[in-house]
Amino acid sequence: MKDAWSSDEVRKAEEPLIAAGEPLMARAAYALAQAVLREVAARAAARPGGVRLHGGLGSDGLPGTARVRSGRTPGSRPGRPAARRGDVRGARVLLLVGPGNNGGDTLLAGAHLVRRGLDVTAVLASARAHEEGLAAFEAAGGHAVSLADVRVPPVVREALDSDVVLDGLVGVGARGALRPPAGGLVRALAEAQEAAGRRWPYTVAVDIPSGIGVDDGAVPGPVLRADRTVTFGALKAGLLLPPAAQLAGEVELVDIGFPADAGPDHWAGAAQRVTLGRHAMPGTDTGTGRVHRMEPADVAALWPAPTARDHKYTRGVVGVIAGTSTYPGAAVLATSGAVRTGAGMVRYLGPEDVGTRVLLARPEVVVAGGRVQAWVLGPGIPAFDPEEGPDDDGQARRVFGALAAVTGVLSEDVTGGKMPAVIDAGALTMLEHRLPAWAVLTPHAGELAELLQGLGHEVDRAAVEARPLHWARTAHQATGATVLLKGAITVVAGPGAAYTQADAPAWTATAGAGDVLAGILGTLLAGRSADVVADETLAPRLAAAAVLVHGRAAARASAGGPVAALEIAHAVPGVIAELLGG
Ligand SMILES: NC(=O)C1=CN([C@@H]2O[C@H](COP(=O)(O)OP(=O)(O)OC[C@H]3O[C@@H](n4cnc5c(N)ncnc54)[C@H](O)[C@@H]3O)[C@@H](O)[C@H]2O)[C@@H](O)CC1
Ligand SMILES: Nc1ncnc2c1ncn2[C@@H]1O[C@H](COP(=O)(O)OP(=O)(O)O)[C@@H](O)[C@H]1O
């Protein structure tokens, strides 16, 4: 499991270490410099003439801006010897330096790079800079200029002529969108980056890409897209959360001596105190704090794998109420997702002609009512409109009946006790009562916006996409249900925890992929039905696990190319075998 911390948690972890004289910044800067050297060496090794070499100071104070531009073609400048393959010397690095410790990390890393023979220029974006960092950088022979003196356009040109740019403007001390002058600089750099495409230098964010919401993953203003983020001590929530996570590139976590995590108890309660190694720190209310990302081993540990004692009923029966005569495909996709995930049995409830199609695709499905251990409700069913009267082949009536079973208020349509459910698509418009956490809503951003509008929030799709975790949490708090908000990065908000999964290739954005996900999750919930009702933290974990399996199945079915939704379902058994075998 990856655990991302809030900025407050990072500070609280740092305080006792700093008081004890631990050289946190020196460790961070060394690791940052190593990350840059690794990349530069790899690039130089891949180039026949080594890294590009650059000239001396230009007329505007930035090195080399007056020289003849050699374009982005690799090789040495005329008159200077070519570096050997893999040689980092002469590689050109631009540091963007802010006023705080984030700038301090960057300057100290710059000093290491200068000592290794790189050509390093620091642009100080503020009147203030980290004193020790600047002194060390200049003592090593680094060249520092003030943004106020050189202004933005030459810095952009310098960036375009660099091999590496380090973004050290702000770190966890940042609040809100980048303010001027750093904001203006980053806006110009981000535009140049967009225009330059692959010709833009390798960009490393120091701790976080400057300007992202550290705790909520928002992107309130300009941000320079990083190829790599080297983050210190602990992952930050904004590095896992959309939309900011999409600007962080590959995230490298560097150990600078933070104590080991205290495990799940750490995030289980708001008021508790937990011990992190030698240091006590307040437990966090994960309503505002930690964000988790499941990894394959976490999913394997949760999986309801069958044993010799099991039979089909103990393994879990999934009831699927999906599709109409107009939209029969969703029924096939949701039942296929459930069957392929290994349900003990899948029941289908719906119009006869749709049931026939389901049977043609999946003869294992039982097209008849009866006891189930989890419901999948809503794929391919239209939004409920009480004014016009339902035109849905009786599916709304069936969904309302099943929803009653989810909360334990039984109707004549169903039997059994409280049970978990996946509530998708049209069923999201049929919620009348507060729900338990074992009901998992699976909207995409547009559906979540509509749901929230119905609850009195002024929010549209774009607003949800700008702050996915915030709105998923808002919906969880308002409905009681666990909320799985689908997207390129999917977020799950439930009691005590938030998860974010980024397992699926962009090809997954195809009609019907969400129906398959609903089936996968239905089988997981059915397989652990009693546990899910007994432990309210389990539904969010199983929801995140389903997203991981779905995303990996999509990647497997895609193999780098287009993917059809049904093929995602077909790829699920291979993914599960790999997870459980590994
Ligand atoms: N405290 C420590 O000992 C360590 C800190 N570390 C580094 O220090 C960083 C945190 O340092 P700081 O607490 O000094 O804070 P930062 O360096 O992240 O930023 C704070 C400074 O940025 C300014 N600022 C805040 N929001 C801004 C905005 N929206 N636009 C423009 N300027 C803004 C503030 O006025 C303040 O001067 C971490 O991200 C990490 O990089 C690491 O070196 C590890 C050890
Ligand atoms: N850009 C993307 N990259 C990866 N996965 C995506 C992307 N966009 C959407 N997805 C995933 O594709 C699926 C689409 O589901 P959904 O919107 O419900 O479509 P449908 O209702 O047609 O099945 C979800 O699992 C979602 O997380």
Ligand SMILES: [K+]
């Ligand atoms: K930064």
